[in-house]
Amino acid sequence: MTSALDGVAPLPHLGLIRVEGDEAAKFLNSQLTQDFALLRPDEARLAAFCNAKGRMQASFVAVPIAPGDFLLVLSRDLLAQTLKRLSMFVLRTRARLTDATAAFELRGLAGGAVRAAAGGAPLSPWSHRVQEAGHLVGLYSADGIERALWLAPHGTPSPAGSAISTEDWLWGEVRSAVPTLTAPVFEAFVPQMLNYESVGGVNFKKGCYPGQEVVARSQFRGTLKRRMFPAHASQPLAAGMELFHDADPGQPCGLVVQAAAAPQGGWDALVSVQLAATEGGQIRAAAPDGPALELKPLPYPLLADI
Known part of the structure; x- marks a missing residue:
């Protein structure tokens, strides 16, 4: 730090x-x-x-x-x-x-x-x-x-x-690890893909709002297949960059949510990725042969893990 x-x-x-x-x-x-x-x-x-x-x-x-x-x-x-x-x-x-x-x-x-x-x-x-x-x-x-x-x-x-x-x-x-949505990722995520339910951003007991049924279904029917994690790379990253996994380089497995130059060198980012892509192999940014990402632990527990 x-x-x-x-x-x-x-x-x-x-x-x-x-x-x-x-x-x-x-x-x-x-x-x-x-x-x-x-x-x-x-x-x-x-x-x-x-x-x-x-x-x-x-x-x-x-x-x-x-x-x-x-x-x-x-x-x-x-x-x-x-x-x-x-x-x-x-x-x-x-x-x-x-x-x-x-x-x-x-x-x-x-x-x-x-x-x-x-x-x-x-x-x-x-x-x-x-x-x-x-x-x-x-x-x-x-x-x-x-x-x-x-x-x-x-x-x-x-x-x-x-x-x-x-x-x-x-x-x-x-x-x-609490992102602010920006234009490059407009309409790219349901709130749980950014861990919003785990950091006080979603109330599941309140009344209706636009998209409520989808948000609730993602939480209670186990349909969520993406989560957000901190990551580090040696080269510049930017919100909206697609991510690729070496097991299936032809299809993006996620997106960069937010990124910033790290004072100690390289770039730190928040990335929303398919959970399957976090279980092994290499994730790269921008292209299948782009900068390699190192995923980091979240600084807070996910709601489902409490």
Whole structure:
């Protein structure tokens, strides 16, 4: 692990959708994979927006900034189309959706900056704290280093801490093994293919949402044949790259979900692959003779394994 993940990072690759109104929570509950009806003020949510076939069109960290007022943090390259798609389902619901990226400051905190911002108190994943200077949301750690999102109205000074590059923050995202969906993998996965049910991204007890039947069937009928794992390669990797196994090089066995240059050299990635391909042999990226991948253990247990 590198000390580069200790401080405050700009997050220009992320944007914000604001959902406001008396029925904002009801609307989100009807569209996303997590429960918003029972969301407490001290909680945030990881959630996905799926199509009717259960394929993810976007992923969010949802933050309740006031009663009936939510911010959805998502990849900026999916923001415009996601805002348009979600707005189509508002209909008569008392909720209003807007692009709020320019209205808020958004930073990534790691290591000592998290502890300083949280006043030294532990910050568990998806916990939410309202502070005088903004909102703090706990994330999954990266190799044991604490991480958090910080949001505040535009113009609010950033939290104290040394500067982290966006590139190092993106590497920490990969090492946390909780991916953010981006345009190259739009509609490529059901949530369990990215382990979302194991990191708080899916609620199987809530009511209907687009793709719910497919997501539930994948979980309870044993039909899931792909899972996500950390991986390392010596050459550059990128989201959307196909993966190939030497046992069947003519057919892709998976996709790169998210990737970043590793400070120690090479590239770290999150890859969603057929479970059969993890049982032996070599997986390569981009082509059957492309860079070899070394799969790594997940930093958390899968729900089915608990």
